[in-house]
Amino acid sequence: MAKPAPKKTAAKAGAATKPRTAAEMKRPTPRALTREQLIDELNNDLAKEFQALVQYVQHAAAMTGPQYDAIKAELVVHSNEEHAHAISLADQIDFLGGVPGVGVAEALISPDSKTMLEQDLDGELDAIARYRERIAQAEMLQEYGLRRALEDILIIEEEHARDLQDALSL
Numbered sequence: 336m337a338k339p340a341p342k343k344t345a346a347k348a349g350a351a352t353k354p355r356t357a358a359e360m361k362r363p364t365p366r367a368l369t370r371e372q373l374i375d376e377l378n379n380d381l382a383k384e385f386q387a388l389v390q391y392v393q394h395a396a397a398m399t400g401p402q403y404d405a406i407k408a409e410l411v412v413h414s415n416e417e418h419a420h421a422i423s424l425a426d427q428i429d430f431l432g433g434v435p436g437v438g439v440a441e442a443l444i445s446p447d448s449k450t451m452l453e454q455d456l457d458g459e460l461d462a463i464a465r466y467r468e469r470i471a472q473a474e475m476l477q478e479y480g481l482r483r484a485l486e487d488i489l490i491i492e493e494e495h496a497r498d499l500q501d502a503l504s505l
């Protein structure tokens with residue numbers, strides 16, 4: 336009896352080789368944009384920082400099993416660092432003449448501890464891709480102070496991704 340065809344027939348190698356570390360990720364070609372568009376993008380980044388903050392608090396509390404004790408403590412540290420990123424982004428949006436948003440992107444939860452770590456890693460890899468692009472965009476608009484603030488955030492997101500990769504033994 337024939338098995339049902341896999342769902343992702345059109346995805347080919349792209350989805351099959353989804354990067355699991357920042358080093359494997361492709362570098363996006365940064366899109367040129369206006370200052371107003373950059374403010375919108377930064378507000379999207381801000382909503383995702385709030386999401387990460389909330390998600391780490393939930394995961395650190397809900398994760399179960401002694402093998403997760405060390406990473407649970409680390410997730411609390413991550414949560415505090417996401418808070419600091421949110422403050423930095425809100426300041427930068429204000430400096431650019433924008434209004435910092437208060438929206439929170441939807442946090443992901445799971446009853447399974449390993450799935451929580453995978454959700455967290457996906458979020459960090461997404462953040463790394465976004466900030467790489469945002470740094471290039473800040474450079475294009477000659478917003479060097481913003482670029483520096485984003486570089487500081489990116490360094491921490493890369494550390495977060497490595498912590499999660501280690502915990503997942505990737």
Ligand SMILES: [Fe+2]
Pocket residue numbers: 384387416417420462488492
């Ligand atoms: Fe962050």
Ligand SMILES: [Fe+2]
Pocket residue numbers: 387413417459462491492495
């Ligand atoms: Fe992070």
